[in-house]
Amino acid sequence: MSTNPPSPICPICNYDLTGIPLDDTNHTICPECGEYIEPTTNRALSRQKLTQYTNSILLVFGIFCVLGVILLGALIYFIFIIIPGLSW
Ligand SMILES: [Zn+2]
Secondary structure, three states, X not given: OOOOOOOOEOOXXXXXXXXXXXXXXXXXXXOOOOOEEXXXXXXXXXXHHHHHHHHHHHHHHHXXXXXXXXXXXXXXXXHHHHHHHHOO
16 A cells, blocks of 8 residues: 555645545545645645644644643732732
8 A cells, every 4th residue: 555645635724635536637626625636746745744833833832821821820829829828
């Protein structure tokens, strides 16, 4: 099974085009948005890599946002609850 191309993704709607059959001109019609796609071109491949890269950035950014909110909540809790309760 070495004939499988890398799984292409629609550049318009990011629909996973894996398993969508090619027509006789080696193109794919996206079933989601109807875009006419060349899955074997570098453009589609680089778009896919860019999408994966963007997803990684968004994932890291989301983790930092969650951590930031937790730390901010802990800080606010510490400043307004713990410190006034110390009564020094
Ligand atoms: Zn699409």
